[in-house]
Each structure stands twice: as C-alpha cells, then as structure tokens.
Amino acid sequence: MSETSPISLTRFLIEEQRAHQHLNADLRLLIEVVARACKSISIAVGKGDLGGVLGDAGTGNVQGEAQKKLDVLSNEILLEANAWGGHLAGCASEEMDDPHPIPDAYPKGNFLLLFDPLDGSSNIDVNISVGTIFSVLKCPDGVTNPSAEHFLQPGTMQVAAGYTVYGPSTLLVLTLGHGTHVFTLDRELGSFTLTRRNVQIPPDTREFAINMSNQRHWEAPMQGYVEELLAGKTGPRGKDFNMRWVASMVADVHRILTRGGIFIYPWDKKDAGKPGKLRLMYEANPMAFIVEQAGGAATTGRDRIMEVGPTALHQRVPVFLGSRNEVAYVTEFHRNHD
Ligand code: AFP
Ligand code: FBP
Numbered sequence: 001m002s003e004t005s006p007i008s009l010t011r012f013l014i015e016e017q018r019a020h021q022h023l024n025a026d027l028r029l030l031i032e033v034v035a036r037a038c039k040s041i042s043i044a045v046g047k048g049d050l051g052g053v054l055g056d057a058g059t060g061n062v063q064g065e066a067q068k069k070l071d072v073l074s075n076e077i078l079l080e081a082n083a084w085g086g087h088l089a090g091c092a093s094e095e096m097d098d099p100h101p102i103p104d105a106y107p108k109g110n111f112l113l114l115f116d117p118l119d120g121s122s123n124i125d126v127n128i129s130v131g132t133i134f135s136v137l138k139c140p141d142g143v144t145n146p147s148a149e150h151f152l153q154p155g156t157m158q159v160a161a162g163y164t165v166y167g168p169s170t171l172l173v174l175t176l177g178h179g180t181h182v183f184t185l186d187r188e189l190g191s192f193t194l195t196r197r198n199v200q201i202p203p204d205t206r207e208f209a210i211n212m213s214n215q216r217h218w219e220a221p222m223q224g225y226v227e228e229l230l231a232g233k234t235g236p237r238g239k240d241f242n243m244r245w246v247a248s249m250v251a252d253v254h255r256i257l258t259r260g261g262i263f264i265y266p267w268d269k270k271d272a273g274k275p276g277k278l279r280l281m282y283e284a285n286p287m288a289f290i291v292e293q294a295g296g297a298a299t300t301g302r303d304r305i306m307e308v309g310p311t312a313l314h315q316r317v318p319v320f321l322g323s324r325n326e327v328a329y330v331t332e333f334h335r336n337h338d
Pocket of ligand 1: 119120121122123211247248249250252277
C-alpha cells in the first residue's frame with residue numbers, strides 16, 4: 001500500500017494501539033462503534049425534512065430543555081449501537097436523568113461512555129451545523145453495574161474524547177491522549193478518513209465567541225474583559241477583535257480548532273443556581289481534552305476544567321477554551337479580580 005493512501009479510522013486506531021501500549025482493543029472497538037453510530041446520526045441529520053425528523057419531540061430532558069425529534073433519535077442510535085459491543089460497563093447521556101445500564105443479555109466491558117447525542121439541536125430546524133460530543137472513562141475496578149458516582153471522575157481521567165460536526169461535511173475529531181486528529185466522512189465509501197493529524201490551535205487570536213445577549217448578566221471580570229476586546233486597536237489589547245457565535249458548541253469549537261479563537265460560556269446571574277449553561281461531563285470535559293491535546297487551554301475562568309472534581313452527572317460549569325494565550329489572559333483577569 002502506498003504511503004500516501006488515505007488512512008481510515010480503523011487503520012489509524014490499529015496504528016495508535018501499536019504505538020501506545022495502554023490503548024487496548026476494547027477501546028479501539030468502542031471508538032469504532034461510536035463512529036459508526038455517528039454515521040447513522042449524520043445520515044438522519046442529512047435527510048432533514050425528507051426523513052420527517054425535524055421539529056420538537058414534545059418531551060423534555062433532565063435539564064428541563066425541550067427535546068427535538070433528532071435529540072431523541074440520536075440518543076437511541078448511540079444507546080443501541082453500544083449495547084451489545086461488550087466494551088462498556090455503562091453509559092450516560094445528557095438526555096437521560098440516570099446512567100443507562102448495559103442490558104444483561106450482553107457481556108460487559110471496562111469503559112464508561114458519556115455523550116451529548118446532538119449538541120446544538122436548537123439549530124437543526126434552521127439547517128445549521130450540529131454535532132455529537134463524547135467522553136470515555138475507565139470503570140472503577142470491581143464495579144460491574146456502575147451508578148452515577150462511578151462516572152464522577154475529573155476530566156484528567158478521560159482515556160478518549162471526541163466530537164462530530166454534521167456540517168457541509170461530516171467530521172470526527174478525536175483524541176486518545178496523543179494529539180487531536182480530524183477525520184472526514186467519505187460519503188461514497190462510508191468511512192471516516194484521516195484528513196488532519198495533530199492539529200495545533202494558534203496560541204494567539206483576534207476572534208471571540210460569546211453569546212453577547214447575556215452581557216448584562218455577567219459578573220464584573222467578564223464585563224471588564226469583553227470591554228477590552230470591544231475597545232479594539234486603541235484599547236488596552238492594542239488589536240481589533242472579531243466575533244463569531246454559531247450557538248452550536250461543536251461548530252464554534254471546530255472553528256477555533258481550525259483557525260484559533262476563544263469560546264466562552266461564562267457564569268451568569270440569569271439563573272444563579274446554575275454556574276453556566278454547559279455541562280461538565282458531556283461538553284466541557286471532552287472539549288477541554290480535545291483542545292488541550294491541540295495545544296490550546298480550557299478553564300472555568302479560574303481553574304483548569306479537567307481538574308474540576310465532579311459532584312453531579314449533569315453539573316454545569318463556566319467554559320473558557322481555545323487559543324492558550326487568550327485563555328491564560330482571561331483566566332488571569334478573573335483571578336486578579338477575586
Ligand atoms: P442546545 O443543544 O440546546 O441547542 O444547546 C447548545 C449549547 O449547549 C451549545 O452547543 C452552545 O454553545 C450553547 O448551547 C448556545 O447557547 P445560547 O442559546 O446561549 O446561544
Ligand atoms: P463574504 O461572502 O465575503 O464571506 O461576506 C458575506 C458575509 O459573510 C455574510 O454571509 C455575513 O452575514 C456577513 O458577511 C458577516 O459579516 P461580519 O464579518 O461583519 O460578521
């Protein structure tokens with residue numbers, strides 16, 4: 001085979017397993033199963049109205065958010081695909097209150113899978129990119145029926161994380177702890193092909209992503225930081241910043257992975273009981289792992305996201321991630337204010 005032959009996800013995973021002894025075959029198969037499920041979700045998303053999958057499901061999730069039909073379908077696709085593989089001890093979904101047990105009919109493995117089946121789903125009906133986010137942890141030794149507490153491990157314990165973007169093309173972005181890599185779905189072959197190895201996020205940026213409509217609810221250091229960005233060339237930062245906000249975290253993070261930037265979903269006082277909108281276990285931790293492996297940084301505005309000790313499966317955290325010098329700047333800005 002030529003050195004320039006396209007590298008499929010399967011070949012990539014086998015080569016990673018050979019290069020890094022701690023990656024075992026179960027983890028490789030688990031990633032393949034998740035990728036296969038994501039292909040099914042990609043097909044469903046791509047059908048849009050023709051598949052009758054747009055619109056509300058008429059149900060709510062544990063967060064009290066209205067579910068889209070595609071939220072429910074994507075969740076079912078991921079659960080079904082992972083039930084029988086034999087590599088999981090359990091899984092947890094942003095769309096379900098409690099962890100989902102592996103049916104007794106199937107063998108169990110040593111990994112825990114957490115996922116947000118369809119992130120950015122409020123964008124589906126307007127034909128804007130959405131995605132799936134996932135995180136893989138090891139099940140604690142001796143535990144065969146994991147409950148919520150067994151999932152409550154800090155992000156530093158993740159053995160793999162990834163997201164897909166269902167956009168103009170379908171992409172899978174993956175880290176196994178040795179760099180962050182991008183695969184593009186070859187729709188004719190039906191397989192993910194490695195298209196960017198070891199992506200590096202530029203350390204500096206002139207682009208930020210924030211939902212500015214929440215500005216009046218932010219705490220003082222966020223107000224001060226964004227004021228500096230908006231002041232442009234003549235302000236303290238000495239440069240003009242541009243703003244982009246897709247309202248689909250996978251799309252916003254993918255832009256940052258590609259050309260740099262900072263993504264922020266800060267604490268706000270809209271709902272003081274909830275520290276930020278994004279979920280630690282399903283969104284913040286996997287994205288932090290992917291971004292750090294690409295040379296970026298991810299904090300809560302004060303602390304490294306991956307070192308936060310989780311206290312609940314659906315816990316929320318403020319998220320500041322992307323170009324490492326910008327994340328360091330805003331984190332220092334918050335700490336100096338405390
Ligand atoms: P949905 O999956 O409910 O659309 O939420 C998407 C999301 O969690 C994340 O992907 C976005 O970055 C963020 O919400 C957008 O939030 P705003 O509604 O405040 O723009
Ligand atoms: P281009 O076709 O040159 O990209 O410009 C058009 C456009 O991208 C519009 O699609 C969009 O609404 C607008 O520019 C965005 O402008 P800004 O960069 O000021 O956000």
